[in-house]
Amino acid sequence: MTRVLLVDDQALVRSGFRMILSVEADLEIVGEAADGAEAVRAARAERPDVILMDVQMPGTDGIEATRQVVAEDLAKVVILTTFDRDDYLFDALDAGASGFLLKNAEPEALVDAVRAVAGGHALLAPEVTKRVIERMTAGEARDSATAQQAQPAAPGLDLLTEREREVLVLVAEGLSNAEVAARLVVGEATVKTHVSNVLAKLHLRDRVQAVVWAHRAGLIPAGE
Incomplete structure (x- = not known):
């Protein structure tokens, strides 16, 4: 119950x-x-x-x-x-x-x-995630590209493998594990392992924190 x-x-x-x-x-x-x-x-x-x-x-x-x-x-x-x-x-x-x-x-x-x-x-319903993140990051989108490029790399980002970063971006876009697996043409169990690794390396509690982290790190362009 x-x-x-x-x-x-x-x-x-x-x-x-x-x-x-x-x-x-x-x-x-x-x-x-x-x-x-x-x-x-x-x-x-x-x-x-x-x-x-x-x-x-x-x-x-x-x-x-x-x-x-x-x-x-x-x-x-x-x-x-x-x-x-x-x-x-x-x-x-x-x-x-x-x-x-x-x-x-x-x-x-x-x-x-x-x-x-x-x-x-x-x-993390995909259609809701995208709408909310777009609204919440609207102010950041007004910053110049130069200012964004000048920002230091997000702490911990260099700890991720290329595949883990791909998975993080897709999760931040609101995709489920099954959808990420289909997009990357890998097994769902493999995606779960990558997600777990990302959470552990970045010291994040769950997928919600991963979404917040990815957007604040600039991995997802505003409006996408």
Whole structure:
């Protein structure tokens, strides 16, 4: 049974998520919270497996709450956002969220997201990843090419083999292991090994951190 905590300042949104998730035999809603501080307290008390976390809330927002939850290893966090309004998602991922989902996603996607993150996977829907990264890196894209070339190489990049760097770029573009394997014409097990090596060499926790790292290192041109 996967235990889920719902965090959103809108009661109607929480009710909707509860209705979607509570009909699944393997999912249990263990609590709700209306702001980040309440979410952290609830996480400490209930020890959920997954927290569905809104970002923009009064008081303690979802970013700070995610940072506290991850620091205390209380649960895995999936950020829920209305993309057009949310300018803080990238920071939330950097704070340790295991993935993110748009609030206009299909109900099945919400269920799949909870199960995937509970199973130890990072939630990186390709179409969402590309849109969010493009928005978050828009400011960096305004820098001149000269300035970008002048930046020092990202620490740790020289530790990666050519193939590991290829895999990192494809992961950062939102491809799954199966899709990376198909693109590089190798086995999926080989891709998993490369991903594990990348995470270990760069001291990254999961694929979400790998995406953040790759974009900040300039491996992915803005808008791609």
